[in-house]
Amino acid sequence: MRREDSSSGDRQVGFAIIPPLQVQTFTDIVRYRFVLENLVAKNLKALYRNMALGFFWSILNPLVMAVVLTAVQLKFFGQQAWWPSTFLCALIPYNFFAYCVSGCANSVIGNASLVTKVRFPRQILPIAVIVTNLVHFAIQSTLVVAALLWFPPPHDVVGWHFLWLPVIVALNLALAVGLGLLVAGANVVYRDVQYIVDSVMTVLFWLCPLVYDAGPVLANSPRWQFWLYFLNPLSGLLDSYRAVLFWGRAPDLGVLALATVVIALLGVAGVRSFWKHEHRFADLI
Amino acid sequence: MTIAIRFEDVGKRFVVQHQRPFLARELLRSVLQRPSHRQEFWALRNVSFSIEAGESVAILGTNGSGKSTTLALIAQTTPPTEGTITVNGRLGPLLELGAGFHPDLSGYENIYLNASLLGLTRRQVDALLGSIVEYSGIGDFIDAPIQTYSTGMKARLGFAVVAHIDPDILLLDEVLSVGDGQFAQKCEATIRGFQKAGKTLCFVSHNPSQVLALCQRAIWLHGGRVQAIGPAAEVCAGYQRFLDGGALA
Ligand SMILES: Nc1ncnc2c1ncn2[C@@H]1O[C@H](COP(=O)(O)OP(=O)(O)O)[C@@H](O)[C@H]1O
Ligand SMILES: [Mg+2]
Numbered sequence: 001m002r003r004e005d006s007s008s009g010d011r012q013v014g015f016a017i018i019p020p021l022q023v024q025t026f027t028d029i030v031r032y033r034f035v036l037e038n039l040v041a042k043n044l045k046a047l048y049r050n051m052a053l054g055f056f057w058s059i060l061n062p063l064v065m066a067v068v069l070t071a072v073q074l075k076f077f078g079q080q081a082w083w084p085s086t087f088l089c090a091l092i093p094y095n096f097f098a099y100c101v102s103g104c105a106n107s108v109i110g111n112a113s114l115v116t117k118v119r120f121p122r123q124i125l126p127i128a129v130i131v132t133n134l135v136h137f138a139i140q141s142t143l144v145v146a147a148l149l150w151f152p153p154p155h156d157v158v159g160w161h162f163l164w165l166p167v168i169v170a171l172n173l174a175l176a177v178g179l180g181l182l183v184a185g186a187n188v189v190y191r192d193v194q195y196i197v198d199s200v201m202t203v204l205f206w207l208c209p210l211v212y213d214a215g216p217v218l219a220n221s222p223r224w225q226f227w228l229y230f231l232n233p234l235s236g237l238l239d240s241y242r243a244v245l246f247w248g249r250a251p252d253l254g255v256l257a258l259a260t261v262v263i264a265l266l267g268v269a270g271v272r273s274f275w276k277h278e279h280r281f282a283d284l285i
Numbered sequence: 286m287t288i289a290i291r292f293e294d295v296g297k298r299f300v301v302q303h304q305r306p307f308l309a310r311e312l313l314r315s316v317l318q319r320p321s322h323r324q325e326f327w328a329l330r331n332v333s334f335s336i337e338a339g340e341s342v343a344i345l346g347t348n349g350s351g352k353s354t355t356l357a358l359i360a361q362t363t364p365p366t367e368g369t370i371t372v373n374g375r376l377g378p379l380l381e382l383g384a385g386f387h388p389d390l391s392g393y394e395n396i397y398l399n400a401s402l403l404g405l406t407r408r409q410v411d412a413l414l415g416s417i418v419e420y421s422g423i424g425d426f427i428d429a430p431i432q433t434y435s436t437g438m439k440a441r442l443g444f445a446v447v448a449h450i451d452p453d454i455l456l457l458d459e460v461l462s463v464g465d466g467q468f469a470q471k472c473e474a475t476i477r478g479f480q481k482a483g484k485t486l487c488f489v490s491h492n493p494s495q496v497l498a499l500c501q502r503a504i505w506l507h508g509g510r511v512q513a514i515g516p517a518a519e520v521c522a523g524y525q526r527f528l529d530g531g532a533l534a
Contacts, residue, residue, distance in 0.1 A: 034406055035401040038394075038397050039398070111387065114385045114386075116357075117360075117362065117378070117385035118378065118399075119360055120402050190311065191306070192308050196309075279363075280363075
C-alpha cells in the first residue's frame with residue numbers, strides 16, 4: 001500500500017473513538033462539509049458542467065410557467081400588465097419551498113447506497129437538497145428582478161421595507177428545513193409520503209396567494225377565515241414577499257408572526273422526528 | 286494490549302416487513318384497529334467477543350448467520366438492539382457489495398464522495414486521487430457512471446479508496462471473493478502491509494485458505510450466535526466439518 005509520508009502531517013481526520021450514534025448535532029455539518037460539497041455538486045451537475053446552460057435549465061421551468069399563466073391571465077381574466085411581476089414575486093419562493101420539500105422527501109431513500117454502507121450524519125442528505133435549491137433560488141431570483149423592471153408595479157417599491165426581505169427569506173429557509181427533515185424521515189418509514197408531498201404541493205399552489213392576491217379575496221370574509229387562511233405559513237410568506245417586493249410596503253406583521261410560530265413548531269417537529277429515527281434508516285431502507 | 290473492537294452481549298433485532306408500510310394504509314389500520322403484520326427477528330443474539338488492536342480475525346458462517354450484520358454494527362451504520370459495542374480507531378469499512386457509491390456518479394466522482402464520507406478533506410483526496418485510480422486498475426472506465434460497473438469493478442474501486450484512507454480497522458465483507466484472482470492477490474499484499482503496520486483486520490470470507498493465510502483467529506457465527514471462537518485453524522476445521530455434513534459441536 002502506498003503511504004504518503006509527506007502528507008502525514010495533515011492526517012488528523014481520524015477520530016480516536018467514533019462518536020456514538022446519539023451525538024448528532026448541526027456541528028456535524030461543519031465536520032462533514034466536504035460531503036455536503038460533493039452531494040451539492042452532484043445535484044448541480046448541469047450547472048457545474050456548463051454555467052450558461054445550467055442557468056438556463058434552472059430558470060426554464062418558472063419562465064415557462066410565468067409566460068403561460070401570464071398569457072391566460074391577461075387574455076381571459078383581463079389582468080393588469082404588471083400581473084407577471086406579482087406572480088413571479090410569489091412563484092420563485094414557492095418553487096424554492098416545493099423543490100426543497102419534495103427533494104428532501106426523496107433525499108434519504110435516493111441515497112440508500114450511501115446510508116447502508118457508511119456511518120455519517122444523515123441530516124447531511126436533506127441539507128444538501130436545501131443548499132442545492134438555495135442556488136436555484138438565487139438564480140431564479142433574477143427572473144423576479146427582470147419582471148419587476150419589465151412590468152413595473154403601479155408605484156415606487158424601493159425603500160426601507162426591503163430590510164424585511166432577509167427576514168422573510170430566513171423564515172422561508174427555516175420552513176423548508178423543518179418540513180424537509182420531517183418528510184425525509186417519514187418517507188423512510190412510509191413510502192407513500194413522497195406521493196402525498198407531491199400532491200400537497202399542487203394543492204398549495206392554488207391554496208397560497210400565487211395566481212391571486214390574498215387581500216382582495218379575503219377582504220369581505222370573516223376574521224376567522226382570514227386567520228385560518230394564514231395558518232398556512234407559506235401563504236403568509238408569499239403574501240409578505242409580495243407586499244415587500246411588489247406593493248412596496250412592510251408585510252402584515254400579524255400574518256408574519258403567525259407564520260413564524262407555525263414554522264417554529266414545524267421546525268421542532270422536523271428536527272425531533274429526524275433525530276428520533278435517523279439511527280434506524282439503514283435498517284428500514 | 287488495547288482493544289480495537291469489543292462486543293458485550295450484543296443483540297440485533299430486525300423488524301421483518303413483508304410489505305413496505307404505507308402511511309395511508311397504516312392510518313386506516315389504526316382506525317380499524319387491525320394488527321399490523323410485523324414480525325420480529327433476532328439476526329444476532331448474545332454475541333460477545335473482543336478483538337485486540339493489530340489482530341486479524343475472520344468471521345465465518347453460512348448465509349444469513351449474521352456476518353454482515355456484525356460488520357454493519359462495527360461500522361455503526363446500524364445500532365445494536367441490546368448490549369454494548371466499543372470501537373477504538375478509525376474505520377475503513379467495506380460492507381457487502383459496494384462501498385457507499387452513488388450509482389449515477391462516475392467512478393472518479395465517487396472517489397471524492399466516498400472518501401469524503403470516510404472523513405477525508407478535499408486536499409487529501411486530491412493528493413491521493415492518482416494513486417487510488419491506479420491501484421483500482423479501472424482504467425478509462427473511471428469516467429463512466431458506477432451503475433455500469435460490474436460487481437468486481439465496484440469492489441476494486443471500493444477497496445482502493447479504503448486502502449488509501451489509512452484506517453486503523455479494516456472491515457471487509459466478502460470483498461476479496463468478488464474481484465478476480467489478480468486483484469485478490471493485490472488486496473492480499475495490501476492487507477499484509479496493513480498487518481505489518483499493526484492495523485486491525487476483521488473480514489468475512491468463504492474461502493478457508495484465505496482465512497488461514499491472513500488470520501490468527503476466527504469467529505464462527507451460526508443462527509446469530511457465536512458457535513465457536515478461537516485459533517483460525519481450529520475454527521475453520523470445525524466449520525468445514527459442519528459444512529461437510531457434520532453435526533454442530
Ligand atoms: N434490514 C434488515 N431487515 C430485516 N432483516 C434483515 C435485515 N438485514 C439482515 N436481515 C436478516 O438478518 C439475517 C442475517 O443477515 P446477514 O448478517 O446479512 O447474514 P450473512 O451472514 O449472510 O451476511 C438474515 O436472516 C437477514 O434476512
Ligand atoms: Mg453477508
